[in-house]
Amino acid sequence: MGPRRLPLLVAALAGCLLPARGCVMCDPNVVEALNSLETDYLPGHLEAKHHKNVMKRVKQAVEAFKDLPIDEDSYMGVVDEATLEKAAWSLLKDLKRIMDSDVKGELFVKELFWMLHLAKDNFASYAAQFQKTERKVKFHQMEDMVLDCELNWHKISQGLTDYSFYRVWRNNSETLVSKGKEPTLTKTMVRPKDAGTYRCELGSVQSSPATIIYFHVTVLPKRIVEEIPSPNTETKDEVAPGEVPLDRPQTATTLQSQSPKPEKVLRRRLVGLLIWGFVVLIASVATV
Known part of the structure; x- marks a missing residue:
């Protein structure tokens, strides 16, 4: 051939x-x-x-x-x-x-x-790549919702125009949310009312769109962030104004930590014996 x-x-x-x-x-x-x-x-x-x-x-x-x-x-x-x-x-x-x-x-x-x-x-x-697709996405309340309509072949293709995002209602009617060159739709601090279906459409110079993506958005409850105190942080008893703080009962461990160590006790006794020895020696010399 x-x-x-x-x-x-x-x-x-x-x-x-x-x-x-x-x-x-x-x-x-x-x-x-x-x-x-x-x-x-x-x-x-x-x-x-x-x-x-x-x-x-x-x-x-x-x-x-x-x-x-x-x-x-x-x-x-x-x-x-x-x-x-x-x-x-x-x-x-x-x-x-x-x-x-x-x-x-x-x-x-x-x-x-x-x-x-x-x-x-x-x-x-x-x-x-030129089919209608559907995506299920989830976002937490009070966080940002980002819907991305861009596919990997969009940037290298010719004859494409603008991205259009629509809100699809239960009666199948649609409301245009945004239109332009930006392939993403961003909504800050989403709320339960923002849940639902969104449609993205990438236009073309021909009569039919090049890409259609449906986003089924679910808004979850707000995230609960649990604060855990640092292990190096010392906690103190809270005392109301005018109140006298009460001494906490001392435990055996506390008493043990406060008692002097045996080495210190022995050292004190030796120092005492040496002092008394010198006193006796001086007294004896004076008597002689």
């Missing part, structure tokens, strides 16, 4: 991400690309008797790209151009690797279908 035919196949496969495109095999570009694969590339890499069966399987694999594991009720049908280009170039690189390796026969068939299998998984992972 010539280099000019590869973008046709890639573009056709990329179109499978959009359910509105309908039948993939009805696209004339797909038909032309698959015909080129059969007439230009297969003859030099696979026996003629296997061409018909391989092409039948290739067409089935391409048609299977529209069967992505995506919930139709949550899929928004919008995939930005940057994401499509990323997936397309990934497929181009893998297909080029197979052709440059010049593999033939059964090994070529295995690598070709394994590449298509991985390409479908890549498209599914890219498309999954």
